[in-house]
Amino acid sequence: MQLLKNGQFMRLWGNQILLQTSFNMSNFTILLLIDQITSSRFAIAQFYAVMTLPSFLVGLFAGAIVDTSNRKWIILTSDALLALLFAAYAVFTHNYWFLLAIAFLSSCVSQVFTPAESATLPTIVKKQDLERANALFLFTGFGSVLLGYGLAGPVIQFFGGLEKYGDQSTFIIAAILTAIGFVLSSTLTLSNNGHRGFDPQLFSHAKKLTREVLDITRTNTKIFIPIVMLTLMQFCIGLMAILFIDFVKTYLRLPSTSTSYFLIIPLGFGLGIGVYLLNKLKERASKGYMIYLGSLAFGLAMLFIGLAGGYVTKLTGGMLLLRAITATGAVVAGISAVFIAVHSRTILQKNTPEKMLGRVFALVYASGSVVTPIPILLIALITEKVDVTIVFIVFGLIFALLAQAVKPIFLKNLS
Incomplete structure (x- = not known):
């Protein structure tokens, strides 16, 4: 593959793998700690809200920083700060409010790093390789959930569990991996577009820069629709992160650490299959149809997981069958995520001015x-009273019906 001979791409990709793996190791460990400290799904939802709040508070401003500053400088600064914050987690492992505070700060840093990474990709990759590059980034982005969650469970257990040094060990490893990513990023040779570092006039320009991006989004459907779909994917991932922990404990009758083995690994297989199918189908189906297909399949996967949880366990041997159905649903969700996110990102990158x-x-x-x-907080509160399978069923049904309803829009505007 010609793309893998691109040294610039390989450095950026390597940093993404290390940083995202570290992030997910830390986040999964924090979820387990919060579950141990509070035994409350609402507390877990609060953690998720804290992680997403910076995107709302500084998101567009972060984009202005990326477009008016040296992107290599941004990537290196982000790596350094995140390495320090992951190490700080190890000091406050059993203090709920300190965990939330560090999570908030790490999310603020990631709001700058993530658009810098996405904006850099089309500047170092040829146009004909962009879809494949996005597929690899998505695969490792979601695959880092598999790797991060998969590593966190065994590391925690190896170092004595949450009661001893297991949690601190994952945070220290995450900090070391991020530091390695910093070294890797330091070898990038990116054009600074006339920017040596942080633009001192950014604050005075922020309003104009924000208005520009909102105007082009409103008037260009090839920017607006992909943004909507990528937003929905963020919502779905957040919802699944909350629901799956409870589903594993209640219906699969496994400890929460087993989420790594019974849900995340099948999701990783689905991502791999999705990337393979993407290359096979890109000449046979339009991007709009693939986004529709992924949306419909995702909704149906969530629907069947909910139905299986409610009825399969009543059958003889139902527990093994439910685990198989859950794993299959996670595979389908992984394939769907590739179809939706890769095509949405590629359409955005090709239709947005650099x-x-x-x-x-x-x-x-x-x-x-x-x-x-x-919505995530409300759903978490609802699941305190309503069975988690009902939430899966309702959510899956609504998502599938919406996908069918907007199919003509996808085919008309994204083909």
Whole structure:
């Protein structure tokens, strides 16, 4: 593959793998700690809200930073700060409010790093390789959930569990991996577009820069629709992160640490299959149809997981069958995520002026924070009273019906 011979791409990709793996190791460990400290799904939802709130507060402003500053400087600064914050987690492992405070700060840093990374990709990759590069970034982005969650469970257990040094060990490893990413990023040779570092006039220009990106988003459907779909994917991932922990404990009758083995690994297989199918189908189906297909399949996967949880366990041997159905649903969800996110990101990158790439991708994450935290908190509260399978069923049915309803829009505007 010609793309893998691109040294610039490989450095940026390597940093993404290390940083995202560290982030997910830390986040999964924090979820387990909060579950141990509070035994409350609402407390877990609060953690998720804290992680998404910075996107709403500083998201568009972060995009302006990316578009008016040296992107290599941004990436290096982000790596350094995140390494320090991951190490700080190890000091406050059993203090709920300190965990939330550090999570908030780490999320603020990531709001700048993520659009910088997305905006840099089309500047170092040829146009004909952009879809494949996005597929690899998405695969490792979601795959880092598999790797981070998969590593966190065994590391915690190896070092004595949450009661001893297991949690601190994952945070220290995360800090070391991020520091390695910093070294890797320092070898990038990116054009600074006339920017040596932070633009001192950014604050006075922020309003104009924000208005520009909102105007182009409103008037260009090939920017607006992909942003909507990527926002929905953020919502879905947040919802699944909350529901799956409870589902594993209640219906699969496993400890929460087993989420790594029974849900995350199948999701990783689905991502791999999705990337393979993407290359096979890109000449046979339009991007709009693939986004529709992924949306419909995702909704149906969530629907069947909910139905299986409610009825399969009543059958003889139902527990093994439920675990198989859950794993299959996670595989389908992984395939769907590739279809939706890769095509949406590629359409955005090809239709956005280079000088606005940072702000457009910052808008993606800011949009997610607008529509995600309150519904997620409400759903978490509902699941304190309503069975988690009902939430899966209702959510899956609504998502599938919406996908079918907007199919003509996808085919008309994204083909």
